[in-house]
Amino acid sequence: MSKDILNAKADFPLLKQTINDHPLVYLDNAATTQKPQVVxxxxxxxxxxxxxxxxxxxxxxxxxxxxxxxxxxxxxxxxxxxxxxxxxxxxxxxxxxxxxxxxxxxxxxxxxxxxxxxxxxxxxxxxxxxxxxxxxxxxxxxxxxxxxxxxxxxxxxxxxxxxxxxxxxxxxxxxxxxxxxxxxxxxxxxxxxxxxxxxxxxxxxxxxxxxxxxxxxxxxxxxxxxxxxxxxxxxxxxxxxxxxxxxxxxxxxxxxxxxxxxxxxxxxxxxxxxxxxxxxxxxxxxxxxxxxxxQFDQHELQKYEEDLLGYGLSLLAEIPDLIIYGDPTHRSGILPFNVNGIQHYDMGVLLDTMGIAVRTGQHCTQPIMDALHISGTVRASLALYNDRADLEKLAYGVKRAIKILKR
Amino acid sequence: MPGIQEIQKELSDDFSLLANWEEKYEYLIEMGMDMPAMKPENKVDENLVKGCQSSVWFDVNCQDGMMVFEADSDSLVVKGMVAILYKLFNHQPAKDVLEADLSLFEELGLWRHLSSQRSNGLTAMVAHLKAKAADCLAKGN
The missing domain is CATH 3.40.640.10 (Type I PLP-dependent aspartate aminotransferase-like (Major domain))
Incomplete structure (x- = not known):
């Protein structure tokens, strides 16, 4: 019997903390993932x-x-x-x-x-x-x-x-x-x-x-x-x-x-x-x-993460003026975006005030940013402990930030 | 014209009234938006501050020993930080800018919040303005 992915979050003690008075939503997993207690x-x-x-x-x-x-x-x-x-x-x-x-x-x-x-x-x-x-x-x-x-x-x-x-x-x-x-x-x-x-x-x-x-x-x-x-x-x-x-x-x-x-x-x-x-x-x-x-069934894990990414992309796609970069047939783990007229840096700072950790900038890939003619992106990235609620908070946070930054 | 310490105290009081980080940043961004616009022709490379994550321009002039400047950034958050420095240092004697002790400001929390995570930019901006103040004093006016 393999381990249930939906309970994985409880294995990661760092995720239980609050950041800037909000429960942490950690979406910077492509930079580094958190560690389970066993590690x-x-x-x-x-x-x-x-x-x-x-x-x-x-x-x-x-x-x-x-x-x-x-x-x-x-x-x-x-x-x-x-x-x-x-x-x-x-x-x-x-x-x-x-x-x-x-x-x-x-x-x-x-x-x-x-x-x-x-x-x-x-x-x-x-x-x-x-x-x-x-x-x-x-x-x-x-x-x-x-x-x-x-x-x-x-x-x-x-x-x-x-x-x-x-x-x-x-x-x-x-x-x-x-x-x-x-x-x-x-x-x-x-x-x-x-x-x-x-x-x-x-x-x-x-x-x-x-x-x-x-x-x-x-x-x-x-x-x-x-x-x-x-x-x-x-x-x-x-x-x-x-x-x-x-x-x-x-x-x-x-x-x-x-x-x-x-x-x-x-x-x-x-x-x-x-x-x-x-x-x-x-x-x-x-x-x-x-x-x-x-401990996880590897197919189940992959399916879970794929569904989560699809859900996140669909939530972001509903936000006016939001651009998602790339449209590959297969995408894994990464939600790269910007909002028209808003600096990625500003979006990152405001999401942080809401306890949402994402990365902004060039992500050590200047050749990609040059090809896209942008100075950087906001990047949310997923791990097995993320869930739909995390992505709903991200989408809500992005909308709040847009309100603050576009007055 | 109130002195730098006095303005620091005032800003510190303003920010302490705000309940959470979101509100503090909202206020910071508003300050940036309220700052007088910089003339586009002054947004040149020689006015760019190096070491910041976003583009920041300061066009600093020295008039009778006073610092007079225009500033801007392509980031609204950074522009808010710039606006704080603008409020603190614009139309102040270069000597006071050079000697300014920003410790009171650290109590504000926002400063610490900003500088712990984004220290390069903020430190670079303060260093830039202090260097300009030193130039201004060296000119002897």
Whole structure:
């Protein structure tokens, strides 16, 4: 019997507070989600009973901490259906994961005249590292544009692929527009040319199916804190053959096998990519977040979040002068909007006075804002603990704010 | 002309009468709307204050050691903050602006509310005006 989504809110203590004298309505989940009590307890429990440095020690605590850390890796590997546990590398988050690949892949496989393709829908964290790597390597940085619906054009993508293309980096869900990109198709087309694909799953791993094998993703990266886990822990998944082929990213302790003044041999996977003392508590917390998520029926969860998004979009669409950005066939988790004649910043400040937390601005996606010719948007974003009442309060708040701002 | 401290006290009293954040912001926005309009030709890049989330312009002049300025913002909330600074500092001696202690104002709550969440903008605006006041004093008039 899976867990009832409608009771999930009670698991998140932070959501019980009032902000500016109103019960908090938290709709900034694409930035970070709140944590269920079990995750908070896991962090406290780790530092209360288990803290020790892992892998090297042979005392009881070190052994237990190592087991807990490696247990978390197995849970994450299970959640994304990785073929091997050692294909899961713990990082600080999506940004570090993308940088890990940009540096190592760039150094080994990208040369002058080569090409890398990203989409125009990327967060800066899956855009700038590739742009900078291309500058370092003398490669061409190519951007696949989005159309008037906020969708990527697969025909155009196919046309951009050529014998010089070395890698594709694309998100599964746009953090600004919520567009669900056809990453399965992108991977299929890229693989037909022998090109590997990095999937930025920061906004999808917690909402959509998360099976790296059925997706056939070469690399798949995400952050713990956007999926109910702690901040400062993230995941870099790579297929074993790629991880074996790539050079290490950071060097130091833990990632080595033999060290002499002349040379070093590197440790096996996954340790080759985990230099230094890792975020053990964070990894354990992420493992607990994965357990928490898996208590829900995954289809039911996805259906619930889809219905909620549809409901929110329909409420906003009824508000005069409100513009919803993008009209993709599939959208996940994100409600991006503005009201004609009102600054997104002002809308955000007034919603905050009513206890409603949203994000305003460019959302780390300047290329999207430039393409839409706007300075930013208001972005409400959903998590499994949100309900219809939250979205009704949002719509009411937006109307109140319009009244105050349009006199 | 009342002094900066006196105006601070008055503003503080006004805001304390308002029951909640919504009303305080409504009042703040009204203050922004009531501020004299800035001449469009003065909304130039050199009058933009850097470090704010929204565009904020201050055209500050020094007349007989007094600060005289026009200001505007494309955000109504920020414009309300600008209007507070306008009420406090416009037609005040540059020396008083430079030395102004805004601590009383902090008690107001709104200031703290604004500055905790949006400190860059507010701090940048105050720093900008104090720098202009210092220029004004340096000119020796």
């Amino acid at each position: 908070i307890d896991a962090l406290v429990d780790y530092y209360t009973h288990l803290n020790a440095n892992i892998h090297r020690g042979n005392h009881s605590l070190a052994v237990q901490a190592t087991e807990a850390y490696e247990g978390a890796r197995r849970k994450v590997a299970g959640y994304i259906n990785a073929e091997h546990n050692h294909e899961v590398i713990f990082t600080r988050g999506t940004t570090e994961s993308v940088n890990l690949l940009a540096y190592t892949f760039g150094e080994k496989f990208v040369h002058s005249g080569d090409e890398v393709i990203v989409s125009q829908l990327e967060h800066h964290s899956n855009y700038v590292p590739w742009q900078q790597m291309c500058l370092r390597r003398g490669a061409a940085f190519r951007v696949l544009p989005f159309d008037e619906n906020g969708e990527l054009d697969l025909a155009l993508f196919e046309h951009m692929l050529n014998e010089k293309t070395r890698l594709i980096a694309v998100n599964q869900v746009s953090n600004s527009l919520g567009t669900v990109n056809p990453v399965g198709e992108i991977i299929r087309l890229a693989h037909a040319h022998g090109i590997p694909v990095l999937v930025d799953a920061a906004q999808s791993v917690q909402h959509l199916p998360h099976d790296v094998q059925s997706l056939d993703a070469d690399f798949y990266v995400f952050s713990g804190h956007k999926m109910y886990g702690p901040m400062g822990i993230g995941v870099f998944f790579g297929k074993e053959k790629w991880l074996e082929a790539l050079p290490p990213f950071l060097s130091g302790g833990e990632m080595i096998d033999m060290v002499t003044p002349e040379k070093v041999t590197f440790n096996v996977l996954p340790f080759k990519f985990e230099a230094g003392t890792p975020n053990v508590a964070g990894a354990i917390g992420l493992g607990v977040a994965v357990d928490y998520l898996q």
